[in-house]
Amino acid sequence: MNFQSDLSVIVLLFKLNIMGNIVIQFSIEKMSQVQYDLIISGLEAAGLGTIPGRIFHVAAPDGDGWHVTDVWESEEAFKKFAETMVPIMISTGVEPADPFVLPVHNIIVP
Numbered sequence: 001m002n003f004q005s006d007l008s009v010i011v012l013l014f015k016l017n018i019m020g021n022i023v024i025q026f027s028i029e030k031m032s033q034v035q036y037d038l039i040i041s042g043l044e045a046a047g048l049g050t051i052p053g054r055i056f057h058v059a060a061p062d063g064d065g066w067h068v069t070d071v072w073e074s075e076e077a078f079k080k081f082a083e084t085m086v087p088i089m090i091s092t093g094v095e096p097a098d099p100f101v102l103p104v105h106n107i108i109v110p
Contacts, residue, residue: 020073020074020075020103021055021071021072021073021074021103021104021107022071022072022074022075022078022101022102022103022104023069023070023071023072023101023102023103023104024068024069024070024071024072024078024099024100024101025067025068025069025070025099025100025101025102026066026067026068026069026097026099026100027062027065027066027067027097027100028065028066028067028068028094028095028096028097029064029065029097030064030065030094030095031065031066031094033061035092035093035094036059036066038092039085039088039089039092039094042088042091042092043084043085043088046084046088048081048084048085051081052077052081053072053073053074053076053077053078053080053081054070054071054072054073054077054078054081055070055071055072055073056069056070056071057069057070058070071104071107075101078099078101
């Protein structure tokens, strides 16, 4: 590893060891890939291409909908993000789903 990659790993591990991290999961029953991509574009246009407090994001199609899982530094960081995300979702015709929120117990990074 070089210095830059070593530093990146240290920063990631520091974030992952902060108490209060949470997992947010959404199962959105009716959302297309086009709508998902429009939401991401809308977030980028709102200045949230890189979202403060979000450590990790993964999204996957699930039948006619999508499943989204995020790891956040805190529930407060997620709530602040949701103030922008929810109106963008609604503008694309997606009905926001209630999040499933869990405290993080452990994260393993290879």
